[in-house]
Ligand SMILES: Nc1ncnc2c1ncn2[C@@H]1O[C@H](COP(=O)(O)OP(=O)(O)OP(=O)(O)O)[C@@H](O)[C@H]1O
């Protein structure tokens with residue numbers, strides 16, 4: 321059963337079209353172009369994203385790891401020929417939210433969800449965390465990572481010796497970037513949202529550090545286990561590494577941030593409101 325005429329199906333390799341037809345038991349593919357090499361396939365009971373991927377096995381591994389550690393994720397499947405598919409998620413990208421409806425957004429919930437999305441990204445060594453690569457599902461108060469190709473980007477040696485660099489990067493991307501984009505934030509000191517974010521980081525850190533060790537062993541191939549197990553250990557040490565990450569953010573990015581924000585954030589950063597202790 322199809323819900324519309326096939327449009328862009330010919331943009332997909334024939335073997336990928338055949339694989340999709342077989343999986344979905346369809347006679348034609350109602351494919352729409354979304355952006356670049358990303359397509360959406362909608363039928364009466366399915367909405368899925370079909371996308372070209374440079375590292376299909378990696379993307380499906382990342383989705384398995386996220387599921388295994390209980391973080392929000394999209395189930396990625398390899399279609400062969402360098403293409404993958406995953407369910408389409410109706411939640412809007414964070415960029416759209418911060419640019420279009422900052423005022424009607426529950427910012428505490430939003431930043432708490434962004435905070436919760438940091439430990440899994442840290443565990444997986446993810447870069448490329450721009451505002452388009454994160455969706456925010458308001459009905460469940462959850463942020464969801466997209467685009468798993470950039471996982472394992474941080475080499476293991478750097479994770480071991482300078483874990484605060486990746487943390488600093490994620491703090492900037494997942495907290496400061498949305499904060500700067502939200503015009504509303506310039507009217508108030510961002511302490512409350514900063515605390516919501518840090519509380520989110522803390523909540524997820526507590527959850528992940530108590531996961532049984534076997535979780536990684538069960539989903540990851542042997543070669544990836546050292547990286548992921550180190551990731552779990554490092555997530556467990558988040559409060560210890562955090563102050564260095566926060567100092568790095570302050571040193572490296574604060575001048576740019578100050579140009580976009582009024583003083584309160586700068587004061588907050590200086591007064592050590594990064595502290596990863598539970599909010600009193
Ligand atoms: N499963 C999905 N559900 C909903 N929207 C999606 C999904 N996958 C992708 N999108 C939308 O398509 C956009 C592009 O997808 P994605 O980030 O995976 O590829 P890309 O942008 O081409 O890769 P890169 O970020 O590395 O440039 C996303 O920003 C998002 O808006």
Ligand SMILES: [Mg+2]
Nearest residue numbers: 452453466467
């Ligand atoms: Mg993207």
